[in-house]
Amino acid sequence: MRRAAALLIAGLLWPAAPLPAIEAKAPPAASAAGEAGESTLRRADLRVAKVAYRLALAGRPLCPGAWPLTGMLFHHLAEYEVKDRPLMVARYGLDRGPGVLSVIAGSPAARAGLVAGDVFLAVNGAVFPSPSEIAGIRERTVWRRRLEATERQLEDALRQGPAELLVLRGGSELRLRLDSLPACLGRIRLARSDQTNAFATGTYVVMTTSMLDYVRNDDELAVVLGHEMAHDILGHPATRSEEGVLAGLGIHASNIWKREADADRFGLRLMAAAGYDLDAAIPFWRRYLGKFDWFPQIFRSHPSLGARERIAADEIAAIRAGQPWRAGI
Ligand SMILES: [Zn+2]
Structure with missing residues (x-):
């Protein structure tokens, strides 16, 4: 029981803790929940997309490189469970190309005239690979x-x-012209799962519907998304590396702890840039992590709650004092 809890929190703290059960499940809008459930999931998708959009756009001056932000969430036939795919093909034509799951008002995607349910067949004359394949x-x-x-x-x-x-x-x-805005890397997926978790894959942030239910407001949502987006933006490793396994055994954990501290700190920077309440961070970590903080430090891949509270408090003070971002302190 205790072991299970420790593994569960590792996902949020540890870049790309593998959660195959989540990845294998259908992302939002699968048919099982029916029309009402689907519209609930669509609203959930849009909520996550909006917060990620704000963080990615406002954080741009802090981020290395620019990622073309459009303000829409994709979905793809391959992300749905096999049993749900015929419906997704019949309803959305998802066998023809990647689909638009949601569009943020005022974004480049909205200005282009894109709407939820659209399917992309080609861009600049080049067709997209077959989703069925x-x-x-x-x-x-x-x-x-x-x-x-x-x-x-x-x-x-x-x-x-x-x-x-x-x-x-x-x-x-129909033909549409889509522009983008330079932003921080912010590819997001909301996965339907009863595990209260979020993780970064190196290229994407995956957050579960249970985690979305757990956060009390958009400021707390920004804490979670900011932390995971920071892992991807800062180029942290994508998967459970050898180093990660060693860290799980209490060996050479310091690099991973440093990454987690950087993700916490950079996430706060994104939140500040986007105008979210930094004071949401520490109470959220206390609530989410507090009950799991018994686990012996040597067996963990992340700093203790107390250490993270100090890291967050120091970074918030630095932000409020107008000090610039510094990695790896
Ligand atoms: Zn992390």
Whole structure:
């Protein structure tokens, strides 16, 4: 029981703690919940997307490199459970291309005229890889890589400037022109799961519906998203590395602790830039982590709650004093 709890929190604290059960489950809008459940999930998607959008856009001066932010959330046939796929094909035409799950008002995607339910067929004349083919791949790491390549195809086009999109909507094809804004890396997925968790894959942030239910407001949501986005933005390792396994045994943990401290601190910087309440951070960590903080430090891959509170308090003081961001302190 205690062991399970420790593994569970590791996901939030540890970049890309693998949670295959979550990755294998359908992301939002799968059919099982029915129409009402689906619209609830759509609202949840949009809420997460909006907070991530604010963090990515406002944090831009802090971030290395620019990522083309459009203000929409994708979904792809391969992300749905096999039993839900026929419905997603019938309802959205997700066998034709990657789909738009939600669009943030006022974003470049909204200005382009994109709406939830649209399907992308081509960008600048280049068609997207077949979703059915990708969905047919059994090996998770392989289809994930192909799916991410699909999303990058659009991003690469947008880096060159406004892109010409061929879009499928209600059985008709239309052409739209999509622009983007330079921002911090902020690819987000909301996964339907009863595990209260979030993690970074190195390229994406995945947050569970249970974690979304757990946060009390958007400031706390920004704490979680800011921390995980920071892992991806700062280029922290994507998967459970050898180093991570060693750290789990209490060996060479200091690098990982340093990364976690940096993710906490950089997440606060993103929050401050986006105007979220920094005072939400420490109470959130106390509530979320406090009950798990018994675990012997040597066996853990992350600093203790007390250490994280000090790190957060110091960074908040530095932000309020107008001190610039410094990595690795
Ligand atoms: Zn972390």
